[in-house]
Amino acid sequence: MTDIPERADIPEVIDCIDCGGRCHLLGYHGGLATYRCEDCRDRWDVLMHDERPDGE
Numbered sequence: 001m002t003d004i005p006e007r008a009d010i011p012e013v014i015d016c017i018d019c020g021g022r023c024h025l026l027g028y029h030g031g032l033a034t035y036r037c038e039d040c041r042d043r044w045d046v047l048m049h050d051e052r053p054d055g056e
């Protein structure tokens with residue numbers, strides 16, 4: 001299996017939805033990027049894009 005596909009599209013840091021702090025990228029799997037906020041320590045799973053568009 002591929003380790004980390006299409007990571008070029010994923011930002012290393014995003015703004016925290018709660019506190020506005022910086023969330024750092026922890027990992028990426030199946031279109032879902034996981035971030036950890038350095039301020040409130042919250043964890044965020046962000047859906048980046050669907051790897052499989054509708055229809056086959």
Ligand SMILES: [Zn+2]
Nearest residue numbers: 016019037040
């Ligand atoms: Zn935060």
